[in-house]
Amino acid sequence: MRGGAAELVTVTDEQRLAWVYLSRVVEGPCAPLSALIERVGVAEAARAVRKCDLPESLLGPTEKRRGIDRAERDLEVIGRLGGRVVTPDDPEWPAWRMLGLSQLEPARDAGAAVPLVLWVRGPLSLLESSEQALAVVGARCASGYGEHATAEIAGDLAARGWTIVSGAAFGIDGTAHRAALAAGGVTIAVLACGVDRPYPAQHERLLAEIAESGLVVSEYPPGTTARKHHFLARNRIIAALSEGVLVVEAGLRSGARNTVKWARRLGRPALAVPGPITSAASVGCHRMIREGEALLVSRAEEVVDEVGPLRLSLPGGTRPDPGAALQGDLAAVYAVLPAVGSRHPIDLARQAGLSLPAVRAALPALELAGLVGTDESGWYRIHRRCEEGGEV
Amino acid sequence: MRGGAAELVTVTDEQRLAWVYLSRVVEGPCAPLSALIERVGVAEAARAVRKCDLPESLLGPTEKRRGIDRAERDLEVIGRLGGRVVTPDDPEWPAWRMLGLSQLEPARDAGAAVPLVLWVRGPLSLLESSEQALAVVGARCASGYGEHATAEIAGDLAARGWTIVSGAAFGIDGTAHRAALAAGGVTIAVLACGVDRPYPAQHERLLAEIAESGLVVSEYPPGTTARKHHFLARNRIIAALSEGVLVVEAGLRSGARNTVKWARRLGRPALAVPGPITSAASVGCHRMIREGEALLVSRAEEVVDEVGPLRLSLPGGTRPDPGAALQGDLAAVYAVLPAVGSRHPIDLARQAGLSLPAVRAALPALELAGLVGTDESGWYRIHRRCEEGGEV
Numbered sequence: 132m133r134g135g136a137a138e139l140v141t142v143t144d145e146q147r148l149a150w151v152y153l154s155r156v157v158e159g160p161c162a163p164l165s166a167l168i169e170r171v172g173v174a175e176a177a178r179a180v181r182k183c184d185l186p187e188s189l190l191g192p193t194e195k196r197r198g199i200d201r202a203e204r205d206l207e208v209i210g211r212l213g214g215r216v217v218t219p220d221d222p223e224w225p226a227w228r229m230l231g232l233s234q235l236e237p238a239r240d241a242g243a244a245v246p247l248v249l250w251v252r253g254p255l256s257l258l259e260s261s262e263q264a265l266a267v268v269g270a271r272c273a274s275g276y277g278e279h280a281t282a283e284i285a286g287d288l289a290a291r292g293w294t295i296v297s298g299a300a301f302g303i304d305g306t307a308h309r310a311a312l313a314a315g316g317v318t319i320a321v322l323a324c325g326v327d328r329p330y331p332a333q334h335e336r337l338l339a340e341i342a343e344s345g346l347v348v349s350e351y352p353p354g355t356t357a358r359k360h361h362f363l364a365r366n367r368i369i370a371a372l373s374e375g376v377l378v379v380e381a382g383l384r385s386g387a388r389n390t391v392k393w394a395r396r397l398g399r400p401a402l403a404v405p406g407p408i409t410s411a412a413s414v415g416c417h418r419m420i421r422e423g424e425a426l427l428v429s430r431a432e433e434v435v436d437e438v439g440p441l442r443l444s445l446p447g448g449t450r451p452d453p454g455a456a457l458q459g460d461l462a463a464v465y466a467v468l469p470a471v472g473s474r475h476p477i478d479l480a481r482q483a484g485l486s487l488p489a490v491r492a493a494l495p496a497l498e499l500a501g502l503v504g505t506d507e508s509g510w511y512r513i514h515r516r517c518e519e520g521g522e523v
Numbered sequence: 524m525r526g527g528a529a530e531l532v533t534v535t536d537e538q539r540l541a542w543v544y545l546s547r548v549v550e551g552p553c554a555p556l557s558a559l560i561e562r563v564g565v566a567e568a569a570r571a572v573r574k575c576d577l578p579e580s581l582l583g584p585t586e587k588r589r590g591i592d593r594a595e596r597d598l599e600v601i602g603r604l605g606g607r608v609v610t611p612d613d614p615e616w617p618a619w620r621m622l623g624l625s626q627l628e629p630a631r632d633a634g635a636a637v638p639l640v641l642w643v644r645g646p647l648s649l650l651e652s653s654e655q656a657l658a659v660v661g662a663r664c665a666s667g668y669g670e671h672a673t674a675e676i677a678g679d680l681a682a683r684g685w686t687i688v689s690g691a692a693f694g695i696d697g698t699a700h701r702a703a704l705a706a707g708g709v710t711i712a713v714l715a716c717g718v719d720r721p722y723p724a725q726h727e728r729l730l731a732e733i734a735e736s737g738l739v740v741s742e743y744p745p746g747t748t749a750r751k752h753h754f755l756a757r758n759r760i761i762a763a764l765s766e767g768v769l770v771v772e773a774g775l776r777s778g779a780r781n782t783v784k785w786a787r788r789l790g791r792p793a794l795a796v797p798g799p800i801t802s803a804a805s806v807g808c809h810r811m812i813r814e815g816e817a818l819l820v821s822r823a824e825e826v827v828d829e830v831g832p833l834r835l836s837l838p839g840g841t842r843p844d845p846g847a848a849l850q851g852d853l854a855a856v857y858a859v860l861p862a863v864g865s866r867h868p869i870d871l872a873r874q875a876g877l878s879l880p881a882v883r884a885a886l887p888a889l890e891l892a893g894l895v896g897t898d899e900s901g902w903y904r905i906h907r908r909c910e911e912g913g914e915v
Contacts, residue, residue, distance in 0.1 A: 276799055276801070279801065280799075280800055280801070404800060405797030405798065405799075405800065405805075405809060405812075405819070406797065406798075406799055406800075407668055407672075407797075407798055407799055408672055408796060408797065408798075408821040408822070409668070409671065409672070413797075414821075417797060417819055417821050420797075420812065420819045421818065421819045421820070421821075421825070426813065427797070427809055427812045427813045427819065428813070429800040429806070429809050429813075430800070433813065472869070473869065474867075474869075474870075475866075475867030475869070475870065475900070475901055476900070477864065477865060477866075477867070477900045477901055478866075478867065478870060487900070508867075508868070508869045508879070509867055509869060
């Protein structure tokens with residue numbers, strides 16, 4: 132499924148080495164560095180970092196490791212693992228999945244930024260395997276009920292061709308990956324450490340299995356150990372690679388809620404599975420449903436009802452969702468407009484997690500783009516034929 | 524708690540006998556008869572029925588039993604049971620609870636009508652005990668989990684002074700009554716047969732206990748057996764007597780959903796308790812939550828959050844909820860306007876279960892009444908001080 136060598140020559144060795152060098156310098160998301168690369172290109176940005184010819188905002192983030200240039204060795208290491216580095220210049224880069232991240236305000240979302248590169252192990256194309264993907268996440272301390280529910284729903288979705296994205300943690304994450312593998316489906320594990328490090332250690336074999344038939348992904352270079360803030364940043368990649376996030380069990384203080392928040396910021400639906408009110412492992416799910424942060428689902432069919440309609444695969448690989456071309460607030464507002472019927476700005480604001488002024492600013496822009504219209508009942512999507520949807 | 528003999532003389536013997544006679548003639552809700560009584564008074568209506576001097580619409584409903592006049596004997600029977608008949612003329616009649624029913628369209632809601640009278644056993648005032656009341660209903664085939672959840676929540680609410688209204692059926696209903704009794708609280712059982720008949724028979728002792736400290740209520744005269752259509756009509760009384768309806772467990776085809784529909788038509792909140800997705804007894808609750816018919820609740824505090832705020836008891840018995848004076852669509856629309864913030868008509872229609880034209884008709888009427896306002900963000904409630912709220 133991967134793009135062949137012929138395509139990869141579009142990225143020069145110099146560029147690839149620059150991406151890899153920078154990935155190790157900042158170790159994780161770095162919005163000012165992404166902005167610099169956007170402005171001057173990756174090779175020039177790498178030169179600037181090496182020479183410390185940098186804006187104020189980049190002095191801190193690059194200080195510790197700007198002297199470490201082991202990009203060639205890193206590429207050797209990942210190659211020996213049977214892996215690769217995927218850069219934004221590669222055809223395999225899931226650009227349209229990452230668009231939303233590029234438009235979040237870093238000041239508002241700590242760690243918000245497109246990953247510089249993604250380190251990847253596994254035989255599949257990152258682009259294609261994230262085309263129809265759902266995140267399934269939840270409590271590390273899952274109950275037997277939660278693991279059963281995860282196995283049922285994730286297995287069913289994987290069997291229907293949905294890629295299951297998760298974080299390889301104990302509990303719900305691990306069960307979701309295993310269910311996808313058992314169903315002969317595709318699964319992607321996004322790690323908070325290098326893809327060469329089995330984390331948690333007890334999941335070494337599971338991660339090896341995922342790397343054989345699916346993908347193990349990380350924005351951290353090989354050898355990086357998992358740190359606390361890596362997990363929150365990692366969650367944004369899980370959300371970004373997926374069409375929506377399903378939480379099966381979550382306690383009151385759950386990392387899953389953080390993934391749900393990323394999904395909502397990205398304008399993607401959040402879903403949660405209910406459980407007994409007597410179970411502490413379901414308290415977080417119930418709260419998210421009750422507070423309108425997530426929609427209750429009980430079965431794979433209901434999940435597909437919520438995340439499916441806009442992602443019908445078309446022959447030739449074109450996607451009929453005009454909203455996929457959108458970014459930031461525009462994407463978030465468009466995403467919460469219903470497929471049928473209309474909504475009022477205040478409801479859109481609530482659902483998108485945006486302020487009313489932000490929604491009021493986004494709607495006329497969407498209208499100018501011909502994507503939405505308005506009448507006395509509110510704002511609605513303008514549906515075009517698929518043939519016209521090639522503007523992505 | 525009941526009004527004393529001094530108050531009861533406001534109802535003449537002739538009127539009381541007329542109510543009782545008519546109650547046996549129609550056995551249950553009869554909108555055309557209610558309309559006739561409204562127009563000519565109960566004594567005159569009874570005379571018209573006896574003489575068969577009736578509009579077309581009343582010939583059928585009165586045909587079978589118009590010749591049976593055993594009103595005096597019925598009063599004797601109910602007296603021997605330690606019970607009484609409560610008529611709309613009695614001070615104990617919960618008039619403001621019944622207002623919503625009187626405004627439903629009978630053509631749209633089969634069986635919609637204010638009950639002619641209520642036959643009552645028990646030491647409490649129907650008016651006072653339904654002042655702060657919640658319906659707790661659910662599956663006959665309840666699971667151990669459902670019974671546990673019911674006992675927890677209903678017991679907790681009863682201990683906080685909420686009257687628990689239910690239907691005395693097996694499963695959730697019976698558990699809810701028992702939880703209220705165990706908490707030393709008040710409970711009302713609304714039956715689909717005469718209050719002299721223990722139904723189900725296995726609940727004879729439970730019903731006797733309820734009649735000792737709470738209330739057993741029915742619109743059917745003593746001796747009436749439970750028929751299938753009685754249960755649906757009975758559900759409207761459960762909903763009408765309550766501030767909201769809580770469903771603990773419900774299968775796909777559950778009577779509880781019918782009670783929820785009545786509550787929604789009356790503009791009262793519907794709440795549902797989630798459970799394991801593996802349990803058939805929770806499927807109906809999950810569907811109601813998922814489809815926005817009911818709000819997920821896990822604890823008594825959450826129930827009070829939803830049904831409590833507008834019903835703060837004030838000294839002197841005045842209620843600060845101006846919406847309680849409303850009827851029919853007006854009540855339904857007002858009830859779904861949020862306490863804070865605004866809504867668009869289309870959202871109000873969805874939430875109130877009304878058509879958009881019905882909502883568009885109701886809003887200007889509410890505006891004229893000074894209860895709501897509108898601006899560019901939608902329609903909102905106008906909040907008045909409690910002192911000004913005496914228009915009920």
